Amino acid sequence: MCGIVGIYLKSKKFEKSLGGMLSKMLVSMESRGPDSAGFAIYNSDKNKTYKYSICLNEMNFEKFKKEIKKKVKLINIENNSDHVILKSIKKPHEILPILESFVEISLVGYGKSIEIFKQVGSPSKVVKKFNLDNFSGTHAIGHTRMATESAITTNGSHPYSTGEDECLVHNGSLSNHNNLRRKLKKNGSKFNSENDTEVAAGYISDSLKNRNLKQTLKKGLSELDGFYTFIAGTHSGFAVLRDEIACKPAVIAETKDYVAICSEFQAMAHMPNVNNAKIFEPEPGIVYSWGK
Amino acid sequence: MNLDLKKLKLRSVNEKLQSIDRKKNSRKFTISNPEGNHAICAGLTENIDVTIKGHVGYYCAGMNQNANIIVDGNVGTGVAENMMSGKVHVKGNASQSAGATAHGGTLIVDGDTSSRCGISMKGIDIIVKGSVGHMSAFMAQSGNLVVFGDAGEALGDSLYETNIYVKGKVKSLGADCEEKKMDKKHKSKLKELLKKAGSNIKPDQFKRYGSARKLYNFNIDNVSNY
Numbered sequence: 001m002c003g004i005v006g007i008y009l010k011s012k013k014f015e016k017s018l019g020g021m022l023s024k025m026l027v028s029m030e031s032r033g034p035d036s037a038g039f040a041i042y043n044s045d046k047n048k049t050y051k052y053s054i055c056l057n058e059m060n061f062e063k064f065k066k067e068i069k070k071k072v073k074l075i076n077i078e079n080n081s082d083h084v085i086l087k088s089i090k091k092p093h094e095i096l097p098i099l100e101s102f103v104e105i106s107l108v109g110y111g112k113s114i115e116i117f118k119q120v121g122s123p124s125k126v127v128k129k130f131n132l133d134n135f136s137g138t139h140a141i142g143h144t145r146m147a148t149e150s151a152i153t154t155n156g157s158h159p160y161s162t163g164e165d166e167c168l169v170h171n172g173s174l175s176n177h178n179n180l181r182r183k184l185k186k187n188g189s190k191f192n193s194e195n196d197t198e199v200a201a202g203y204i205s206d207s208l209k210n211r212n213l214k215q216t217l218k219k220g221l222s223e224l225d226g227f228y229t230f231i232a233g234t235h236s237g238f239a240v241l242r243d244e245i246a247c248k249p250a251v252i253a254e255t256k257d258y259v260a261i262c263s264e265f266q267a268m269a270h271m272p273n274v275n276n277a278k279i280f281e282p283e284p285g286i287v288y289s290w291g292k
Numbered sequence: 293m294n295l296d297l298k299k300l301k302l303r304s305v306n307e308k309l310q311s312i313d314r315k316k317n318s319r320k321f322t323i324s325n326p327e328g329n330h331a332i333c334a335g336l337t338e339n340i341d342v343t344i345k346g347h348v349g350y351y352c353a354g355m356n357q358n359a360n361i362i363v364d365g366n367v368g369t370g371v372a373e374n375m376m377s378g379k380v381h382v383k384g385n386a387s388q389s390a391g392a393t394a395h396g397g398t399l400i401v402d403g404d405t406s407s408r409c410g411i412s413m414k415g416i417d418i419i420v421k422g423s424v425g426h427m428s429a430f431m432a433q434s435g436n437l438v439v440f441g442d443a444g445e446a447l448g449d450s451l452y453e454t455n456i457y458v459k460g461k462v463k464s465l466g467a468d469c470e471e472k473k474m475d476k477k478h479k480s481k482l483k484e485l486l487k488k489a490g491s492n493i494k495p496d497q498f499k500r501y502g503s504a505r506k507l508y509n510f511n512i513d514n515v516s517n518y
Binding site: 246249251264265266267268269270275279280281283284 | 327328329330346347348349350365366368369384385387388406407425426
């Protein structure tokens, strides 16, 4: 099962209510994924600041704050439940090794606009825990997980981010992820779990070095074996792809103000003016994308 | 009588529609604010009219007997699955597996259906005014599938005795499905089906597809493949 949701705003009208809209979607997809939930929300600061989304796990926030301040010059550090958003002008290649030296924590995403929060527990608990209703942004992606092939942990939760401002949510399962993981590791990719979706995210990040998102997903059709509906996010928008058998559902609603995608229509029934939206199912094997 | 799903629980609405007193005259219902809920109008048995105003979720009108159900919106997976009799009319699009395994009755979809429309159908008449997705009428056993638009890949794969009529293009035929001649009896049956759907398109504009019946029995020439 699993539920996937996403909102891309075409106008500024709903930017302030983005978090609230996504929160309702995630809660209504609880029946498809009660084990864990997560979301990536994009809010582009147009400056040079990088945001690092970190799950503290068992580590105490004050202790982490004290220690990280010794090592990195920060602009800001903000605590949200067991997650931290760390802002710095230092580039990822400088910061990531420092963060790796903290064994207790896990980096869940980084980039100039992305913030990721994910945790085990029911979607309604997770969205409350992180106060998703108060978030604003330009586009967002979320996931509710019914765990199948790997453990129910923070690292087993979606969205997966393996590159700057990139993230992926997935409904389905991949059958060639072990082989692909080995190949990607040889190319220098790093993985933190046994999860199949993390491999797909790594595959996308690796391929994006030479192609755009649309070309990457098209190529993925022949290289990612299994069942999937993917939503892949970048700093400017997101793309949707279903495998050619198309067993995993998806429905898209488009109005002049937004594009919404959900596993089931009920998750978007609350969206403004949705009954007059253009509603369609993405066709199998075709990449749909919004943004640049 | 209007049943508002914003105020009433889905289960109580379904229970009400499933236990209509035969002596009562109230036989017309509307359901408002369906908001994509699943299994709306599942398991109805009485000859009643229900109009659902809005988009619905999975398995709408599943197992229907006798009831006449109109959906003024889109439907999710498995609309009218395992329907026995009655009529379901979807004014929008339908998702995958529309009319799956249904034994009887009529399903009319004004828009498109996605993949596997009429999978394993066992006697239902399905009329789609738009196009159908891949693997439609997969293992279809009996009944009729009429498509005004196009059909996706592998139409009628592993088909038994369902008749498929398509007006538009067929992307590809599935295993053991072939184009068939349109006889007089097929034309008159198709005319009757088109009339049911309120269409006056001429049966001559359709092509008929059916089973080549080559998979019915084991072909000894293939023995070396096993």
